[in-house]
Amino acid sequence: xxxxxxxxxxxxxxxxxxxxxxxxxxxxxxxxxxxxxxxxxxxxxxxxxxxxxxxxxxxxxxxxxxxxxxxxxxxxxxxxxxxxxxxxxxxxxxxxxxxxxxxxxxxxxxxxxxxxxxxxxxxxxxxxxxxxxxxxxxxxxxxxxxxxxxxxxxxxxxxxxxxxxxxxxxxxxxxxxxxxxxxxxxxxxxxxxxxxxxxxxxxxxxxxxxxxxxxxxxxxxxxxxxxxxxxxxx
Numbered sequence: 279x280x281x282x283x284x285x286x287x288x289x290x291x292x293x294x295x296x297x298x299x300x301x302x303x304x305x306x307x308x309x310x311x312x313x314x315x316x317x318x319x320x321x322x323x324x325x326x327x328x329x330x331x332x333x334x335x336x337x338x339x340x341x342x343x344x345x346x347x348x349x350x351x352x353x354x355x356x357x358x359x360x361x362x363x364x365x366x367x368x369x370x371x372x373x374x375x376x377x378x379x380x381x382x383x384x385x386x387x388x389x390x391x392x393x394x395x396x397x398x399x400x401x402x403x404x405x406x407x408x409x410x411x412x413x414x415x416x417x418x419x420x421x422x423x424x425x426x427x428x429x430x431x432x433x434x435x436x437x438x439x440x441x442x443x444x445x446x447x448x449x450x451x452x453x454x455x456x457x458x459x460x461x462x463x464x465x466x467x468x469x470x471x472x473x474x475x476x477x478x479x480x481x482x483x484x485x486x487x488x489x490x491x492x493x494x495x496x497x498x499x500x501x502x503x504x505x506x507x508x509x510x511x512x
Contacts, residue, residue, distance in 0.1 A: 291380040291491050295373055299487050302372070310444060317441035322484045326435045327465055330482040337363070337471045338430040342420040343403050345410035350396065350418050352471075359392040360478075360502050361471045362495045365433055365464035366399050367486065369409035370450040374399075374466070377489045378413045384492040385417055391499035392506075393470075394418070400425045400434075400464065402457040423457055428464040433482060437461045470498040478502060 289297070303311050331337065341351040355361050364381070366374035381388075381395060388395050395417040399406065406421045428434035437452070442461055445452060453459045468490035470479035479498040481490035 291377065291489055294376050294380070295487050295489065298372060298376065310447075313440055313444050317438045317444070318485060318487075320438050321435070321441075324435075324484070326433075327482045327484045330432045330465065330467060330480070331469070331477060332480045332482075333477055335477050336475050337469065337477055338427070339475075340427045340430065342398065342422055342427065343406075344418045344420055345403075345407045345415075347403065350420060352396075353475075355394050355396065356471065356473050356475060359394060360473055360499055361394055361396055362388060362468070362499065363396045363398065363471060364466070364468035364490070365428055365431070366397055366466060367463050368399050368401050368452065368455050369405060369412060370445070370452065370455055371486070373487055373489070375409075375413055377466070378409070378415060378419075381492045381495075382413065382415050382417065384496055387496045388492075388499060391496060391503050393499040393502075396420060398422045398427060398464070400428065400456045400458075400462060402455065405455045422464075424460070425462040425464065428462070431464075431467065431469070433465045433467045434462050435465060437463050468495060470495055470502075472502055 337352065339353045341349050344350050352361065366377060368374060378397060385395060398420045400422050401409065402423055403421045406419050410419045422428055425434040442452065465482055465484050466486050466489055467482040469477050472478050
């Protein structure tokens, strides 16, 4: 696939996404490309991202099924250490697959810094399992059917009908992945949450082609780890 050919270990996630976008637009008709740009501009101008939870807010607790059907509760994970949590749109989105793989490559440093990694999408458990298998993921990938948790983090929005129709035209029938026809998707967002439940780093961008670099999440975890281990001199 195109995104697999573009992604390389020595290129940042930001550059991978930009490279993919440039190549993908060449595969579309001018009319399709214009529709994507128009709908994306509409999402950005709506300022959904400004409503999202941010640094200093308390992350709402949740319990969601993972790719193996087991329930994962945020509070239980936070009892073990800080959490890197990000919302992605679905397995149909190459930008999301790149992001999932990029974070997976830094799973070792994330765990070494005392953290764990959770990814959430509005997909059905079946689609979530396929996502994890397709990308070879060894971390928790969770199903938020109906976008209840995305709404709690204030990152859920209704996809413009023009973009929904275009995705269907190119073979991405989102209701089949999500099990609903509500048209809801999350703004791609990433949060680093401390053990007290407080968000310490937040990256929310209405432009789905822009994501938080995994290395920045690792740096935030390392800062939390240093703060936990530091002791004032007696």
